Amino acid sequence: MRISTQQVYTQSVYNMQQSQLKLAELNEQIATGKRIQSAADDPVGAAQMVALNEELAQLEKYESNIGYAQNSLDLEEAVLSDINIAMDRMSELTVQAGSSTLSNNDRESIANELRGLTEYVAGLMNTQTASGEYIFAGSQGHTQPFVQDGNGHYPYQGDDGQRQIQAGASFLVTTGDPGSEVFMAVPGTLDVSLLGVDTDALAVVVTDETSADAMFSDAGDLHLSIAEDALGHFSYSLNDSSGNALGDPALSNVAFTPPDTLEYEGLCLTLNPTGAADITLRGETPQQSILDVALDLADALEQPVTGSDDQQRVSDAVAQALSDIDSAQEQLLSVQTAIGARSGALERQLDSNQELQLITKSTLSSIEDTDLTTAITDLQLEQILLEASQVVFGQVTGMSLFDYIR
Amino acid sequence: MSNLLHIGSQSLASNSYALNIVGQNIANVNTPGYSQQSVNFSSQAAFGGSSTSVERITSEYLTQQVWSDQAVYSQADSYASKMAGLDNLLAADGSNLSKAMDRYFSALQNVVDDPTSAPNRELMVAELESLANSFNDMDRQLQDQQAMIDSQLSSSAEQVNQLAEGIASLNSAIQQADALGKPDFELQDQRDQMIGELAQQMDLNVVEQGSSGYSLYLDNGQPLVVGSHAATISTTMSDSNPTQTALQINFNGQQSDLNGGSIGGKVGGLLEYRESLNTAQNEVDLMALTFADSMNQQQLAGMDLNSEMGSALFSDINSHALMSGRINASLDNNGSLNRSWVEITDANALTGAEYTLDITGSEAFSLTDASSGQQIKSSALSQVASVADLTDGSYYADWDSGELVVAVEGMQIHLEASSRFMLSDSFNIDPAHDAAAAMELILTDGSKLALASPVRISPAADNSGTLSVTVTVTDPLATTFTSPPHALSPPVDVVFSNSEPPTYNIYDVSDPSNPVPLELNGSPLTDQVYSSGEAIQLNGFSIRLTGQASPGDRFSFSYNDGGVSDNRNVLALSAMQSESQMHGVSWQSAYASMIERVGTDTQSAQLHSQASLSVLKSSEEAKASLSGVNLDEEAAKLVQYQQAYQASAQLISTSQTLFQTLLDAV
Incomplete structure (x- = not known):
């Protein structure tokens, strides 16, 4: 086998270049700590890295979401426990106010303290975040939820929206509760609204709230239809929400002469139609907040007691207030319990997110990180090879027959 | 002596x-x-x-071997080195679109946490802007690659022409020297050397033809040099894509196209790379298109900080320029078009393919998927009487006046000629054309981000069932939201009755004191049987109730005026990250598989290049050791x-x- 002089040079140079290339690659792997410098180094690994990095970015974001949610829940919890303490005081005052030994002045000072507490609680219920968002306004974060109206009451101005935050891949946590849920917990009196175009034909008075309430929650909306035949004779039918006649015997096509009254399950209906009419009766129990309860009580206490009738009025008001404060506190407690449960769930989610992060990071590292031991060993081996090539090159090219021809 | x-x-x-x-x-x-x-x-x-x-x-056999190994190696090498660039572009941290999406979706989570925060909103706008820029940059880089291919193709063509010319004249010089009986070895060496250089550009068959010297033929048999005649190669506009360069060969006045498959050499490598580049470009365009469209749709379905319905985030995917850029008439067509455009009707249904529409008869056409070769014939589609009736898988045609509209796979292809279409005319369709370049954020005011849902749900205070309700806006342009704006028209109540199984009535409560049954398509929504979890479709939105209903339970739906703290719409935006968005997968997994595909191609190209280099080395050595x-x-x-x-x-x-x-x- 013959070898040309050019070959000697090109071959050696090629070999040394290859060695240097490998050295450069290893050098980069060691310097950056990354095994995969481009997707071509490990296409499957590179695609996995995209997915893992996406997952990691999400997990990190979930972690900060959880922090945010935790803060909101903590703020809500702190406000609620302040309100709870204020309610305890209201409760105490109410019990005091029930004592028959109090003078009008005493009652007035209790009423004053109640008004002060009301203002304090209203302030808490209108708590804003640092960025000015009302935390108990539902979705209406820029609307003050409890504003005193002309009648001295505090109707709720917000809505029922609740914000959910992503705490895990498939775990949304509710970060706040609307004021309607937290505070509007004291049932008011049953209100029957009449819907339709002919509502003038009917007047309704609630005579027995308990049975009317039970009836409405059983029957849904009632429908009263009044018919008038060609001779001017009237008849009515009273149906439940699914169209079945109510009453026993059934109140169906009952002839009557207006004006007429009808007693049904705690309702007194006065029918005074001028023609055929179709009316929907809807029973609604509006909810009120502790603010209205305290203010109503204060109003009652401020009226001077002169006789036993007044005494009775005061003790009725006190009894009503006690039971209302109770309902309000009960609701507060159940919201606080829910907040606690959410906090707990968040903590568990945080733990599992962190665990997942750890796993994802270690998977990512096993895919993309350089195995330093192997890389450094390879580097040294390659160095030795390069040095050897260099030595050989020097020796091979140093030999020439021309040196010996004199 | x-x-x-x-x-x-x-x-x-x-x-x-x-x-x-x-x-x-x-x-x-x-x-x-x-x-x-x-x-x-x-x-x-x-x-x-x-x-x-x-x-x-010298050995003719060894020399031929070197030439052909040279062609193989330079094809593999030019493809591999170009692919490595693409591979880096797609996967590098700076240009990686998946990372850009990670940053965007992370910023999105901030507004999920606190939608009233102005800084959070501005951050989201900034990330949207930067994401759009990432798409623009990626597109620019890919376009630069295309331009680089074009310029390299024309410089290769020039080099091939010079070499072919040189070889042809050497052929005649060598022939003259031979005729004088004084063979010129140096000229022969020079010729071999030039053929070697030519073989680096294109794969050649070299045939020694007696006294006329070497004749060179391309792999498909087209002559490049015959005796003292050389062909010329010129660059021209590609028929299928006018923005790209194609090669033509001209020998003795005979013009013909050179196509990528069999060219080999550096030119072959470049053309092969262009295929990969086109695929990547298509994928990036489709990603941009579906992203802009999905984000726009969801943004339109929401309500902003000023309680206005959302407006589009990104520029219209169906702008005039984009729609008409998606279709090109072939240069060889006999007929001419007045107008042509492609409208995307459902971005998520796009397959990412390019198509060719051929007129196959006086009243027939076929649509061919350029990558899979799958063909849809007009006979397989239903013909409808007017453009308004078009649904996916149908077409409208007025053959006499030359109007054709084809609705398939998420797009509508419109062709308008002044008279009947000419047989065998063809049109190239690239539905995602230019989408990444055209992606532009048009919403720049953070308060205009529609993070809230426009529908407020208010359960009655005394509901006793366990129902929970969600609302999905299905058509933000429905009259419910648009006339008048700032209101739900009409606001509705869902009221449950005491029947068994439970039924509900839906009322129009425009006049709260006189609810009237809501009518949908002429029939009143009364005594509807309730089934938990079923969507109730109303005009423009749907309601989904789940849980146990009690008689008299009532839910009111009204416009979410002032609902600044609501984050329902941005939650839906955020959920898109993991939803399937383009050909059945999420954006980021589509991107990951693109990286994987390009990486695999690059890896195998690099291996092939190394292997063919070894082969070339050994045949060069064999030749060198002889010559x-x-x-x-x-x-x-x-x-x-x-x-x-x-x-x-x-x-x-x-x-x-x-x-x-x-x-x-x-």
Whole structure:
């Protein structure tokens, strides 16, 4: 086998270049700590890295979401426990106010303290975040939820929206509760609204709230239809929400002469139609907040007691207030319990997110990180090879027959 | 005695010539392509001394082998090195679109946490802007690659032309030298060298054709050089994509197209790379298109900080320029079009393919998926009577006046000619064309981000069932939201009855004191049987109730005026990250599989390039070991011929001495 002089040079140079290339690659792997410098180094690994990095970015974001949610829940919890303490005081005052030994002045000072507490609680219920968002306004974060109206009451101005935050891949946590849920917990009196175009034909008075309430929650909306035949004779039918006649015997096509009254399950209906009419009766129990309860009580206490009738009025008001404060506190407690449960769930989610992060990071590292031991060993081996090539090159090219021809 | 003198001078001349050859060999030890020459001595009859002839040591077989290995290697090398660039572009942290999406979706989570925060909203706008920029940048880089291919193709064409011209003229020069009986080895070496360089550009078949020298043919049989005639290669606009360069070969006035499959060499590698680049470009465009569209749709379905319905985030995917850029009439068409455009009707249904629409009959056409070859014939689609009736999988045609609208796979292709379409005219369709370049954020005010849902849900305070409700806006342009704006028209109540199973009525509560049953498509929504989890479709939005209903339970739906703290719409935006968005997968997994595909192609191209380099090396070595100059060998020959020269001179001297001796003796 013959070898040309050019070959000697090109071959050696090629070999040394290859060695240097490998050295450069290893050098980069060691310097950056990354095994995969481009997707071509490990296409499957590179695609996995995209997915893992996406997952990691999400997990990190979930972690900060959880922090945010935790803060909101903590703020809500702190406000609620302040309100709870204020309610305890209201409760105490109410019990005091029930004592028959109090003078009008005493009652007035209790009423004053109640008004002060009301203002304090209203302030808490209108708590804003640092960025000015009302935390108990539902979705209406820029609307003050409890504003005193002309009648001295505090109707709720917000809505029922609740914000959910992503705490895990498939775990949304509710970060706040609307004021309607937290505070509007004291049932008011049953209100029957009449819907339709002919509502003038009917007047309704609630005579027995308990049975009317039970009836409405059983029957849904009632429908009263009044018919008038060609001779001017009237008849009515009273149906439940699914169209079945109510009453026993059934109140169906009952002839009557207006004006007429009808007693049904705690309702007194006065029918005074001028023609055929179709009316929907809807029973609604509006909810009120502790603010209205305290203010109503204060109003009652401020009226001077002169006789036993007044005494009775005061003790009725006190009894009503006690039971209302109770309902309000009960609701507060159940919201606080829910907040606690959410906090707990968040903590568990945080733990599992962190665990997942750890796993994802270690998977990512096993895919993309350089195995330093192997890389450094390879580097040294390659160095030795390069040095050897260099030595050989020097020796091979140093030999020439021309040196010996004199 | 005169014989001796004759032999001596002959021998002197022979050896001196041999020494010249040695000199020539030594002088060309580093000349690329030089084949060593050797002197053959032969004895002459009856004291005739020796005569010499020179031979060029080479092997046609080995040379051919080097040429063809060269073509294979330079194709593999040019493809691999270009692919490595693409691979880096897609996967590098700075340009990686998946990372840009990670950053965007992370910013999105901030507004999920606190939608009222102005800084959070501005951050989201900034990330949207940066994401759009990432798409624009990616597109620009890919376009630069396309431009680079175009310019390299034309410089390759120029080089091929020069080499072919050179080889053709060498063919005739060599032929003339041969005819004079003085073969010119150096010209032959030069020609071999030039063919080698040509083989780097394109794969060649080299045929030795007697006296006319070497003829070169391309792999598909097209002649490049025949004798002293050379073809010219020119660049022209590609028929299927007017923005790209195509190659044409012209031999003796015969013009024909060169297509990528069989060209080989560097040019073949470039064309192969262009295929990969086009695929990547399509994928990036489709990603941009579906992203902009999905985000826009969801943004339109929401409500902003000022309680207005959302407006589009990104520029319209169906702008005039984009729609008409998606379709190109083939240059060979006989008919001409007045207008043509492609409208995307459902971005998520796009397959990412490019199509060719061919007129296959006087009233027939076919649509071919360019990558899979799958064909949809007009006979397989239903014909509808008006454009308004079009649904996916149908077409509208008014053949006499030359109007055709085809609705398939998420798009509507519109063609308008002034008369009937011409048979075998064809049109190229690229539905995602330019989407990444055109992606532009048009919403720049953070307060205009529609993070809230426009529908407020208010359960009655005294509901006793366990129902929970969600609302999905299905058509933000429905009259419910648009007339008048800032209101839900009409607001509705869902009221449950006491039937078993539970039923509900839906009322229009425009007048709260007189609810009337809501009518949908002419029928009132009364006594509807409730089934938990079922969506109730109303005009423009749907309601989904889940749980246990109690008689009298009531839910009111109204416009979410002032709902600044609501984050329902942005939750839906955020959920898109993991939803399937383009050909059945999420954006980021589509991107990951693109990286994987390009990475695999790059890896195998690199392996192929290394393997073909080894093959080339070994065939070059085989050739070099035969034809290359070895200095030690030449040194030995130098000594050998020098000594012979000295001996020959001695012969003459001896002959002279002999003659002198004779003269002296006389």
